[in-house]
Every structure is written in C-alpha cells, then in structure tokens.
Amino acid sequence: MMGFLTLHPRAFGLDLSDLSLKVAQLEKKRQGFRLVSYGGGELAEGVIEGGEIKDEEKLAASIQKALKQVKGKKIHTRYVVAALPEERAFVQVIQIPRMKREEMMVAVRFQAENFIPYPIDTLYIDSAVIPPVHNHLDHLDVLVASLPRAIVDSYMSALEKAGLVPAALEIDAIALTRAVVGKGVSPIPILLVDVGKVRTKLSIFSGYSVRFTTSLSLSSQQFTEAVARTLHVDEEKAEEFKRQYGLYVPEDALGQEVFRAIVPVANDFIEQISKYLEYYETHLPHQHLGKSQTTIKKVMLCGGGANLKGFPEFLMRSLKVEVVIGDPWVNILPRNAQELPLLPFQESLSYSCALGLALRGAQRGKSYD
Missing domain, CATH: 3.30.420.40 (ATPase, nucleotide binding domain)
Structure with missing residues (x-):
C-alpha cells in the first residue's frame, strides 16, 4: 500500500484539486461497503495552483465548510485519507534482486537518485513490492513514489488547520485505481x-x-x-x-x-x-x-x-x-447489490478519486472516536 503517512483509524476520503474538493465516507457492510456521506465544494483560484497549496488558511476553511455541508450522515471522525497531487509526484517501477525489507529500502533510495531530478533529502519516498500476475520472479518489482517534502508538509499543515488528523496521504492516481480497477x-x-x-x-x-x-x-x-x-x-x-x-x-x-x-x-x-x-x-x-x-x-x-x-x-x-x-463502485458495491448508492452514477464519476480514498479509509482499523 502506497502512502506517505499511514495510521490505522477508520477515516473519510478527501480529494483536493486546483479548483475543487470532494469528500466521501464509506461504511463496511457484511458484503461490500455503503456510501454514507459525500459532498464537495469549489476552491477559489489561487488557493491551489498546479497541485501546490498557496493559501493553507483558505484551504482549511473550505474543507471545514464542505464537511459541514455533506449529504447523508454527518462526518464525526477527524481522521482523513487525503490525496496528494500526481503532477508533483514521481512514480517509477524498478527491479531489484530479492532481499530483506531493510535492504530493499536502501536499494530503493539508491536507485531513486537515477530517475528523480531532485536531491533525495528534499523528498518523501515510499515504495511497495508488486506481486507478479504470472511467473515466479527471481527479482522484485517495486513501485516507487516520491513527492517534495515541502508539498507534503503543506498538505499536512492545511489538514491540521482544518482540525483533521491525516491517517494516510496518497497520490491521487493510486487512489483512482483502487476505485475503478476491479479487485x-x-x-x-x-x-x-x-x-x-x-x-x-x-x-x-x-x-x-x-x-x-x-x-x-x-x-x-x-x-x-x-x-x-x-x-x-x-x-x-x-x-x-x-x-x-x-x-x-x-x-x-x-x-x-x-x-x-x-x-x-x-x-x-x-x-x-x-x-x-x-x-x-x-x-x-x-x-x-x-x-x-x-x-x-x-x-x-x-x-x-x-x-x-x-x-x-x-x-x-x-x-x-x-x-x-x-465504474467507481466496482470495488464498493457487491455484485448483487439491491440498494442504490446515495450518489447517482454520472455524478459519481467526478468522485472516483474520493471514493478510492474513502475505500482505503473504510478498510482501516476501528475508529478512535
């Protein structure tokens, strides 16, 4: 699982882009999940530009406003799984020999210097081993993702100013695939x-x-x-x-x-x-x-x-x-679902990333609230 910060409470999903934000919260059912809260809002121009937060206070206020206006159940948890901007990230799959986790982290950082055009000490780097679909590999395929520390720290700060506790931060492209790629x-x-x-x-x-x-x-x-x-x-x-x-x-x-x-x-x-x-x-x-x-x-x-x-x-x-x-519901609703989600399908397409984040949040441990 790729994330630049990971705690284990149940949390809601928050997707942030340059001009808008989306919120979604799921609850686990016996089979699948249920959407219980969703909402969104527009962001003023200049609050986020190219994925970089320019005004943390205004962003925090917009997040608080959106949370107060969600449809469905009120969101009580302060824990959030939030999106980080793909346009500021570097994502690469590398191959390394089989080795222990501790050795792998050293090897990942060493190889990262070859494809990331920034000093390693200015970045947060995360990695995950990719299991093969076919073949027994004599090496490891590792997904490596990195973002500038200044970008991640700014998102952390804005969320904290909104009164939230980041349970995980995740590149939006990875959250999207969790929603739309079946299983x-x-x-x-x-x-x-x-x-x-x-x-x-x-x-x-x-x-x-x-x-x-x-x-x-x-x-x-x-x-x-x-x-x-x-x-x-x-x-x-x-x-x-x-x-x-x-x-x-x-x-x-x-x-x-x-x-x-x-x-x-x-x-x-x-x-x-x-x-x-x-x-x-x-x-x-x-x-x-x-x-x-x-x-x-x-x-x-x-x-x-x-x-x-x-x-x-x-x-x-x-x-x-x-x-x-x-289909952003493919991993949320059971195949034989009789209950329609709160969010109509066409509208849900713009919530795909938020639903992927919410899915990760619902799969965490028990709520701390």
Missing part, C-alpha cells in the same frame, strides 16, 4: 484517462499496480470554452449545450455547431492518448503479463469529463482500442 488487478494493461475540469491525468495500470502517471493541460473546461467561443455565448450556456449534445452528430443546426466546436479539443485528446499508448509499447515492456500483452488495448475514462456524450465512441473510432467508462 485491484488487471491481467491486461489499461490506460486510465481522468478528465478533470482543470487538467487530465493519465495512468497506466497493469497487473497489481500503477506503472506510469502523467498530467496533461487538456481538460473538460476546454470543451466548454470552445463552445462559448464558437457560438458566442457565456460559459454557463456553453456548458448547457455541451452536456446536451456532446460528441454525437445531431440533425439540428445547433447540435452540429456544438459538435464542430468541440471536435478540435477531442482530437487533441486523441493525439495525446495515442502518444502514451505508443510509450507503453516502447518503454514499459517489463510487466509479467504474458507475451500477448505488449500493447494497451483498453482505455478507461474517469472523472467528471467522462460524462461527455459520445466521447468514448469518438475515441474508440480513432484509437482503435476498447474505450469504457470507469
């Missing part, structure tokens, strides 16, 4: 595309682990802005048109205008996704998935931007791979 394992490599309002985050997942992460400047907001510019309407009306028509080609003139406006942005997504599909083939062959799994044949859309009508089909036609919408 936490995939026998085939998957490219996860988390389309947010400000940026899009890409993660390659295979076997039992994330293998690669990166951030793109592309976002769902760019679709809205394209519609606003082309149709000469404000962003509120542009958002309405975008949601109504999306990337389906309708018969009416307005729908066709919306389609033409957002196609260039969709093509930018295709160009960037294609680049990382190719990257996998040339840079990440060491996956122990069998000879047939040398290419990515599945793309999973996540985040609020995945709700854009026709987006999966548009990508599929150009990329020639399967494109699906990630």
Whole structure:
C-alpha cells in the first residue's frame, strides 16, 4: 500500500484539486461497503495552483465548510485519507534482486537518485513490492513514489488547520485505481484517462499496480470554452449545450455547431492518448503479463469529463482500442447489490478519486472516536 503517512483509524476520503474538493465516507457492510456521506465544494483560484497549496488558511476553511455541508450522515471522525497531487509526484517501477525489507529500502533510495531530478533529502519516498500476475520472479518489482517534502508538509499543515488528523496521504492516481480497477488487478494493461475540469491525468495500470502517471493541460473546461467561443455565448450556456449534445452528430443546426466546436479539443485528446499508448509499447515492456500483452488495448475514462456524450465512441473510432467508462463502485458495491448508492452514477464519476480514498479509509482499523 502506497502512502506517505499511514495510521490505522477508520477515516473519510478527501480529494483536493486546483479548483475543487470532494469528500466521501464509506461504511463496511457484511458484503461490500455503503456510501454514507459525500459532498464537495469549489476552491477559489489561487488557493491551489498546479497541485501546490498557496493559501493553507483558505484551504482549511473550505474543507471545514464542505464537511459541514455533506449529504447523508454527518462526518464525526477527524481522521482523513487525503490525496496528494500526481503532477508533483514521481512514480517509477524498478527491479531489484530479492532481499530483506531493510535492504530493499536502501536499494530503493539508491536507485531513486537515477530517475528523480531532485536531491533525495528534499523528498518523501515510499515504495511497495508488486506481486507478479504470472511467473515466479527471481527479482522484485517495486513501485516507487516520491513527492517534495515541502508539498507534503503543506498538505499536512492545511489538514491540521482544518482540525483533521491525516491517517494516510496518497497520490491521487493510486487512489483512482483502487476505485475503478476491479479487485485491484488487471491481467491486461489499461490506460486510465481522468478528465478533470482543470487538467487530465493519465495512468497506466497493469497487473497489481500503477506503472506510469502523467498530467496533461487538456481538460473538460476546454470543451466548454470552445463552445462559448464558437457560438458566442457565456460559459454557463456553453456548458448547457455541451452536456446536451456532446460528441454525437445531431440533425439540428445547433447540435452540429456544438459538435464542430468541440471536435478540435477531442482530437487533441486523441493525439495525446495515442502518444502514451505508443510509450507503453516502447518503454514499459517489463510487466509479467504474458507475451500477448505488449500493447494497451483498453482505455478507461474517469472523472467528471467522462460524462461527455459520445466521447468514448469518438475515441474508440480513432484509437482503435476498447474505450469504457470507469465504474467507481466496482470495488464498493457487491455484485448483487439491491440498494442504490446515495450518489447517482454520472455524478459519481467526478468522485472516483474520493471514493478510492474513502475505500482505503473504510478498510482501516476501528475508529478512535
């Protein structure tokens, strides 16, 4: 389990991004989990920029406000599992000989100096051994993640100012996969595309682990802005048109205008996704998935931007791979669930990371409250 701080109380999940925050809390049931609390709020511009907290006091106040306004049960615990920004992190899978845990930590730090462009003493470094899907290995595959100490310390400080106790801090890309990758394992490599309002985050997942992460400047907001510019309407009306028509080609003139406006942005997504599909083939062959799994044949859309009508089909036609919408409930609800969650599916897509964090929080030990 990757985390830059780990205690063992039951906790809620808190996903923080540049312009918004999301809160979710799960309770363990006999089978699966139940969502008991959720909520969110917007963050003022300049509070967080590029994953770096610029105003801890304002962020703390926004967190407190969101916690008071959650839907469902009131959140009583002060313990939180919070997201750390992928765009500030370095994630790498390394191979080392089999050795004891203490020796492994020394080897990890030594190898980290080769791929992290910052002094090691300015970073927090965490690692986890990845079990192979196939083959008995004569070495260890180790997932190594690091973030600048200044970034992590700032998140710790803001959470404490909000009256919270961090039970764990975790890179958001890892939390996302906990939510959408069924049982936490995939026998085939998957490219996860988390389309947010400000940026899009890409993660390659295979076997039992994330293998690669990166951030793109592309976002769902760019679709809205394209519609606003082309149709000469404000962003509120542009958002309405975008949601109504999306990337389906309708018969009416307005729908066709919306389609033409957002196609260039969709093509930018295709160009960037294609680049990382190719990257996998040339840079990440060491996956122990069998000879047939040398290419990515599945793309999973996540985040609020995945709700854009026709987006999966548009990508599929150009990329020639399967494109699906990630299900953030796959590891929460039992297969035969009769009870509907508090959060509707479309809205839950923007809570995928928060639900992954909440899932980790619900799997911890007994509450200290």
